[in-house]
Amino acid sequence: MQISVFYSHVLAASGQRGLTVAEVLKRIKGFGIDAVELDLAEVKPGRGELREQLAQAGLAVASMYAFFDYGNDPDVESGLRFIDAAEFFGAPKVLAIPGFIDESASPGTRDRALLRMAAALQEMCSYAEQKNIVVTMEDFDDVRAPFATADQLLWFLDRVPQLGCTFDTGNFIYSAEDELEAYAKLEVRIVHVHCKDHALDERNGGKPKITLNGTALYPSPVGSGIIAIEEILKRLKAYGYVDTLAIEHFDALDQLAYMEQSAAWLRARFS
Numbered sequence: 676m677q678i679s680v681f682y683s684h685v686l687a688a689s690g691q692r693g694l695t696v697a698e699v700l701k702r703i704k705g706f707g708i709d710a711v712e713l714d715l716a717e718v719k720p721g722r723g724e725l726r727e728q729l730a731q732a733g734l735a736v737a738s739m740y741a742f743f744d745y746g747n748d749p750d751v752e753s754g755l756r757f758i759d760a761a762e763f764f765g766a767p768k769v770l771a772i773p774g775f776i777d778e779s780a781s782p783g784t785r786d787r788a789l790l791r792m793a794a795a796l797q798e799m800c801s802y803a804e805q806k807n808i809v810v811t812m813e814d815f816d817d818v819r820a821p822f823a824t825a826d827q828l829l830w831f832l833d834r835v836p837q838l839g840c841t842f843d844t845g846n847f848i849y850s851a852e853d854e855l856e857a858y859a860k861l862e863v864r865i866v867h868v869h870c871k872d873h874a875l876d877e878r879n880g881g882k883p884k885i886t887l888n889g890t891a892l893y894p895s896p897v898g899s900g901i902i903a904i905e906e907i908l909k910r911l912k913a914y915g916y917v918d919t920l921a922i923e924h925f926d927a928l929d930q931l932a933y934m935e936q937s938a939a940w941l942r943a944r945f946s
Contacts, residue, residue: 678941679710679737680922680934682717688930700732702931706938710737712869712921713764715757726764736761737919738811738841738867740770745795746788747774754799761808768809768867770841771799775819789821793834800837811867813841814857816849818887823850825857832864840864845871845902845923849886855903855910862914868907870941871923872900882926894927897937898944908945920945 680703688699711729713736718725729736739761743754754771761769773792776785800810812822812831822828824847832838842865847854858865873884873892881894898904908920922937924930 676917676945677709677919678707678938679712679919680708682711682713684930684934691929692931700734703934704733706935707942708938710735712737713739715739715741715760718760736764736766738768738770739766742772743774745773745792746776749791749795751795751798754795755802758803758808762806768811770811770813771796772815776821777819793831796835796838800835804837809839809866811839811841813843814846816846824852825860839866841867841869843869843871844904844907845873851888855906858907858910867919869921869923870897870904872897872902872904874900880928894924896933897922898940
């Protein structure tokens, strides 16, 4: 098992603490973090420099993620180049967010968009398979995401057999879905895990995520909030999961402190 963290958190910590990115990378390596989750949008033209910086810090890229609009534009070329980028960084997995559908869309428009997304994902999976890269989807916390719940994710997983599931512990609550019930439905397809927790109060600050039922969810170090992450980890271990646990807490006011606390909590329970 390895622990990863979102590279966006590293960049945020750099600004919050007045440290260089290299200094933050050195710190998180000392926390027992082995890899990063890399947003394709964070990869600048000089991507070789980023790869070298990560290598010098002793950090791998566990997964890359990117946003697409395949519901409206079925041209999958951008997805194939995304997989090429993942190959360049040595990432064994990618997370594709294939597009969003407006709530006002008609049933016919929605159905056609879903089929275009599934077709693009199938093509991405076939291409990625040649490079030993696994394409995944996650439960995305947005009302426009037609893959926010376990059943919505299963719709895609059933139609694209090579597709894996990135299980985000903290996103099901956005749709008022129990994360343990979602886990039971998705367990056999999980290949990557985002460990996201939430707090219900403002004690640690940060920008809240407002759920569909109006609940404000605040950033939380892993294991300190209301999500049943410890139980999910027990079930993952019992199932034989030995891959990545990714720390995620966007919008935290002190990313470095959160990363240290989250990594320590995860190491104590899944070593």
